[in-house]
Amino acid sequence: MISITNHRIDPTASELKFSYDESPNHSGLFRTGTPDTLVMHFTLGDTYTSSVNWLKNPNAKASAHLVVGRKGEVVQLVPFNQIAWHAGASQWNGRSGLNNYSIGIEIANAGILSKRSDGYYTTFGKRIDNDQVVLAPHKNGGPERAWEAYTPTQMAVVEQLCEALIANYPISELVGHDDIAPGRKFDPGPAFPIESLRSKILFGRKDEEERTLDRESRNKGIVTAELLNLRQSPSLNAPTVTEPLRQGTRFEILKIEGDWVKVDVCLEGWVSRKHIKYFE
Ligand SMILES: [Zn+2]
Known part of the structure; x- marks a missing residue:
């Protein structure tokens, strides 16, 4: 420290x-x-x-x-x-x-x-x-x-x-x-x-996974993938809402469903949970 x-x-x-x-x-x-x-x-x-x-x-x-x-x-x-x-x-x-x-x-x-x-x-x-x-x-x-x-x-x-x-x-x-x-x-x-x-x-840090549960009560996140599709519903087949979100984009988390997170980036849509991190 x-x-x-x-x-x-x-x-x-x-x-x-x-x-x-x-x-x-x-x-x-x-x-x-x-x-x-x-x-x-x-x-x-x-x-x-x-x-x-x-x-x-x-x-x-x-x-x-x-x-x-x-x-x-x-x-x-x-x-x-x-x-x-x-x-x-x-x-x-x-x-x-x-x-x-x-x-x-x-x-x-x-x-x-x-x-x-x-x-x-x-x-x-x-x-x-x-x-x-x-x-x-x-x-x-x-x-x-x-x-x-x-x-x-x-x-x-x-x-x-x-x-x-x-x-x-x-x-x-x-x-x-x-x-x-x-x-x-x-x-x-x-x-x-x-x-x-x-x-x-x-x-995010290495021990992020361990703290995920803790952080899910928080409602903000950040895109970690280079580009991340924002989709109309929680499915890989769902059409995208807009152009892909860029790495570092911050958003409000509205809802979590399995591997998907519904986010608000002025527009609302669903992103894969694998490619985001929660932040304080
Ligand atoms: Zn130098």
């Missing part, structure tokens, strides 16, 4: 190897209603410490709110109510300059590796064991390349940080730097499980 007090991680209420080490590289306060987005990055640095030092260096003109090391160690560089400089020229959902809307998390990782006769190496000449290498093309295009794997400890901490942030700020989106600056940026890259983290953080 990670707790946030006064826009900083509370070291006394968090079981983390944590430190607060402020970077001068930030601007003023977020506007009301933001931050609403989490942006994932890899550091591309030699070590965790060298990356943290760089992000604190005024010459870098770059920072992030958090840096997560490979052993799960965490440093916070900028308070969560202030704008850090991690996204650069970026666009998402019709907005540009994502620094103004987002919390940036840098995750210690060497990024793209180069192959030599005896194995894979980082830009800084450090050899990476084969079991720490992910071979994959980038989702934005290009050939298959070698990427350093993220560590399980690091990923568990990233997930906990995202959960703490979503509990404290109006977060409704989680993206990679490579989503908001495609072509220019490759991080966090194909070794990072961005889709599963995104759905876990935005659309």
Whole structure:
């Protein structure tokens, strides 16, 4: 459990190897209603410490709110109510300059590796064991390349940080730097499980099933499938009411019948219960 007090991680209420080490590289306060987005990055640095030092260096003109090391160690560089400089020229959902809307998390990782006769190496000449290498093309295009794997400890901490942030700020989106600056940026890259983290953080936790009964007394839900048909009656053969609902659409639940839920999204209709989550 990670707790946030006064826009900083509370070291006394968090079981983390944590430190607060402020970077001068930030601007003023977020506007009301933001931050609403989490942006994932890899550091591309030699070590965790060298990356943290760089992000604190005024010459870098770059920072992030958090840096997560490979052993799960965490440093916070900028308070969560202030704008850090991690996204650069970026666009998402019709907005540009994502620094103004987002919390940036840098995750210690060497990024793209180069192959030599005896194995894979980082830009800084450090050899990476084969079991720490992910071979994959980038989702934005290009050939298959070698990427350093993220560590399980690091990923568990990233997930906990995202959960703490979503509990404290109006977060409704989680993206990679490579989503908001495609072509220019490759991080966090194909070794990072961005889709599963995104759905876990935005659309419900793993233990959701256990809490389903509890939540059915609540009457709001959210679409988890990419597209979900809204039908006139609770049957796969029933005609649709309108174009499919998009992932993230929120609705009122009017009625539950077996595998079907009757919802109100201004229009009324039935959706498959498998593709929604309840929310508080
Ligand atoms: Zn980045």
